[in-house]
């Protein structure tokens with residue numbers, strides 16, 4: 097008997113959801129040319145991050161973690177190789193197309209927060225939505241919800257300089273998740289925080305992951321790595337091994 101079309105579709109949907117790749121790269125290289133000297137920061141990295149994963153990228157200082165993350169983010173371009181996010185290629189397309197894909201599919205969290213100090217918390221969180229063309233009212237509503245989600249309902253009007261480090265990082269987490277991106281990329285998100293605040297920020301990221309967000313975290317912190325589903329270890333620009 098032929099199964100009803102709706103059953104087929106929903107089964108296929110569930111299968112493709114469980115196996116879907118959120119972010120991948122193939123044969124990535126980054127060579128910086130400094131006069132006569134060449135620095136090979138990333139040397140032929142290929143990887144795939146599935147939807148719903150929380151992955152840590154670890155390795156010694158200078159091994160190429162930030163360079164890799166910046167290329168996966170479309171902030172920097174590779175010397176060779178390709179990045180795919182939500183099934184779309186990130187390089188070999190126009191700058192406008194790349195900006196559009198980054199704005200829609202990615203959220204970013206940085207060690208130094210990178211919030212705009214001329215704006216208060218809720219305005220900072222609205223930025224990605226306004227860039228995507230949301231109306232000011234809709235952007236305000238979604239940004240308010242995101243700030244409540246990270247426990248900052250009572251800090252909407254505070255500017256970054258009027259918030260603690262942990263609160264600033266929570267604003268940046270709200271900004272990273274407010275547009276429901278396919279993947280959230282973090283470069284040492286707890287690097288500027290004390291251990292208690294780090295744990296709180298990490299609890300929040302783990303909560304988001306449990307709710308379905310795909311997260312990639314560059315970190316030096318073993319405690320963070322322990323909470324991830326997979327750890328990718330890098331040395332001298334290459335993946336040396338992966339741990340589940």
Ligand SMILES: Nc1ncnc2c1ncn2[C@@H]1O[C@H](COP(=O)(O)OP(=O)(O)OP(=O)(O)O)[C@@H](O)[C@H]1O
Pocket residue numbers: 128129130135136137155156157158159160161162163164
């Ligand atoms: N813009 C640049 N121009 C030239 N060389 C660079 C540039 N950015 C990074 N590098 C070099 O590339 C290598 C990788 O740097 P990267 O910042 O990716 O390291 P990292 O693993 O993030 O280190 P850390 O843990 O200290 O943040 C380093 O040797 C660095 O000096």
Ligand SMILES: [Mg+2]
Pocket residue numbers: 161162163
């Ligand atoms: Mg770095």
